[in-house]
Amino acid sequence: MMPGFRGVSRRVGSVDEGVQEPLLTGRTPEPSDLDSEEGEILFHRSTSAVAHDAGESVPRRFTYEEAVNTTGFGLFHCLLLVVCGWANASDAVEILCVSFLLPTARCDLQLSSSDMGLLTASIFLGMMFGGYLWGYLADQRGRRRVLVLSLTINGLFGGLSSVAAGFWVFLLLRFISGFGVGGSVPVIFSYFSEFMPRLRRGAMISALATFWMAGNILAAGLAWWVIPSTWAHFSIGELNFPSWRVFVVLCSVPSITSAVIFGTLLPESPKFLMEVGREKEAIHVFQVMYKWNMRGTDKTLPEFGLITGSARRKEPDGNKPRGSCTERLSRVLKMGLAPIRELFTGVLRTRSIAMFIIFYCISFGYYGLWMWFPELLKRIEEGNSPCANASLSSAINNQSCYPVKTAVYMEGFVLAASNLPGNIFTILIMDSVGGKALLSSSLVLSGVCVCLIYLVQTKTQSLLFSCIFSGVSVISWNAIDVLSTELYPTSLRSSSMGFFTGVGRVGAIMGNVAFGKLVDSNCAVPILLVSALLASAGLVALILPQTKHAELT
Template sequence: MSRHKLTGDAEARQPLLTGHYLDESELGSDEGEVIFDRTTEAGVRVPRKLTYEEAVEETGFGLFHWLLLVVCGWANASDAVEILCVSFLLPTARCDLLLSSTDGGLLTASIFLGMMVGGYMWGYLADQKGRCKVLVVSLTVNGLFGGLASFAPWFWLFLLMRFISGIGVGGSIPVIFSYFSEFMPRVRRGAMISALATFWMAGNILAAGLAWLVIPKTWAHFSLGTLDFQSWRLFVVLCSVPSITSAIIFKLFMPESPKFLMEADCEKEAIHVFRLMFELNMKGKEKAFPEFGLHTSSRQRREQQETRIWGSSSERLANALKKGLVPIKKIFKSPLRSRSITLIIIFYSISFGYYGLWMWFPELFARAEDGGSPCANVSRPSALHNESCYPVKTAVYMEGFVIAVSNLPGNIFTILVMDSTGGKALLSGSLLLSSLSVFLIYVVQTKAQSLVLSCVFSGVSVIAWNALDVVGTELYPTQLRSSALGFFTGVGRVAAITGNLVFGKLVDANCAVPVLLVSALLLVGGLVGLLLPQTRQTELT
């Protein structure tokens, strides 16, 4: 797939309305319906204007969408790798950096703090400047600073690099789902977004597998000047590779969202993307592209022009900052207010529960290495020296890998039933089951039982995340979609930070408190989810 093919050049962006007429075989319809329904005074027939949903239907479904799934899925997986790698390096990195449990909580929280800062900022820019451009920059920030963190000799510098990396992750997660959904026909949108969400599991498995292969190995330990380059540092470098490669792919090959282009009144560019989709989907079939015009909006372009010509540079900056808050005000006005408040509660509950517990799974299992439940052994020292963590015990990484793989049944289930059941029912049901599984983790008394229930929690909670990805993209219009998702993921990052700090503070003193708190919050989220409107196969506005 060439760069010319997917991004177009000056020639490819010329008017595409050539006045081509379609016969019945090209239309695939017995009625032989044509898409020309207007005649000028000179008697020249011109293409009728199509809405976004009609244009997507005209392009068909096929190779383009599967290639898009792979590319966007790899970006989603790269975010998972960057976030979850901290949980796998924590048992050994805390030794080399002499970290207390509180420091470990700060480390796991640092990337979420960055995601909170970056989430809304990138989402707003994506709604103003375009999805693809923002994805390239945010993925580059993610991978670059994630890799640089491996060379940090001091804890504070490592923390800073992880924070900046988190700013990049905060942009790519909400924007990738907006971008992907805006290429999908509505009858397949739920299943395809669910399929995209399964790549989070792939990233989880990749991170766990790399940790298992690299961190325990002595060959990955060498000196780099004055820096003692332990195996966990090499693991951090490898975890940055998916983000960098994903940024390169988007920069070189991927087109802008046609829905965004229509909202920005870029009709020619949008038609070019639709033509590309059609050509790839109909590859090998003798079927001509159905020429048409588009119903576009001049709103976004007009607002950008007003921003450029308004006042001095300081006034323009103040105006830009003021405009940045406009989407937040809009999502909390009727008729979006009730769903927005509901989503705040859900995002907070699931993010506190999932990330608060998931990021500490390797540490909890390390505490249970001698038998018993993860909360039974609280004698682990608060600061460790190098010799106390080597040789690295591989069982911790094997268990993390098993839990990561346990996402698979939940992902398959979501793909199969999302379009028929709808996101609302799956979201509430999975949150309630997740709450029960976490409560039972506290109740059980053996490590084996804890591992089984952790796998159950992993498999069930991923259904909630997948359903939330689908519901979130369908609840808001195009001009607010990325901003809204960025804002809510920011709320989720606040919850993730809180959850990790709570675990860091209480895991030594009373492990039961954060575990039971996770169970309670997931229960609340599941009940509140019943208040959301049903969005199954709805049109994107």
């Protein structure tokens, strides 16, 4: 038994004395006497009492929020923030690395502006397909295992893309990498939020979102260090391995290490375990949380049970109607799409429509502009305008990519670091103001900033307003991350985030394609469109409910 937990009743899920306790990990043996079947989830809770042996005291049964508050807040949550933050940063590195390699990779892969638009869109296309699928699986099978698998796919195929000889192979591998990112981005926030006490949830999710900035800075710093360097340019057989390929390999390391950490150290979400009726495992996770939070004290965890959902059993295979292949496929599709139907029915309909619009607009605007910032800044340096004319753009594209100019990577690093004030601001006031007000106001201000970027004439002015846009827009992302975890119940949390991030990827794809098609001929159109969409999304956010300090359902 873990020190300080002798008072936990065996009847409510304490771990047998013969089982070795991990330090941070919640990996426990899955008892054969559990009534739940892994992966089955109910959309209701059971409050019925649990039978106890005669003469055995009946412990108090806690709700999820009561159990989280009982375990305290401290070292466990700080360690969880670092690990989940590293995973969030790895997703940012994998997504944004493409924008940093474009100025040099376009020569080696012989890319036109349209090709560059397809390349930046490919990872978002993968995220679009992966987002809902991974989110659905996380709601059915558990958060942690989905994170391990999706992070592995992300890192593995991202690294393999470094040896792709041609554009189309590179495009395919980046698409598969994006499919993995599509799982880790929405699920990491669901997972993290389900360990947080409600009075600290807003600030902690904002802190988790801050690691996206850390990943952005890491990607920009690696690009600045590696791509212009001569030491990173070598050959392997007939394959020329320029520095940007080394950069791609290094960008895959964070995802692989995150997958290893999740697979070996971290427990499953206690909220998910309670929802599917796995009481013993959920209590063990709370025990681990309490042990780490109360480290160095002599406090003991009080005896308690949990109010959990009732596990739903599957029908035996022999009793299932077989039917034709088409009928079986139809049943699978209906089951898979059931969460989407729930999102747009009843009390959830209005907020889901609003979230649909907001995710599309913010993704079209942010990613459509952000992925092209290095290229636009490069054009400003050459043409004294973010929208150089067609003939000048053609001359720029015909220039040699080598030697690599370091200014564009320095500017990317500055842009990434400009997120810091917005992140700090969000962490400090999220729990007092709430996500709704921050989301609406920051989106409107972001739209104004984009309009100003179009009007500037010098590189310094453009970089300044781009930094302001970066610092303001990150507040929108932090706010929407908080709202996404609080607007929907546990049984729909990951599915809803997966679905809406998928919608956002459609917007990101269209934004990148629009820039790729119009940046040479009339880039004023996509820039002003971005401004209008961001401002419109800010107005739509006003119809969302206030979720400040809301309990997770």
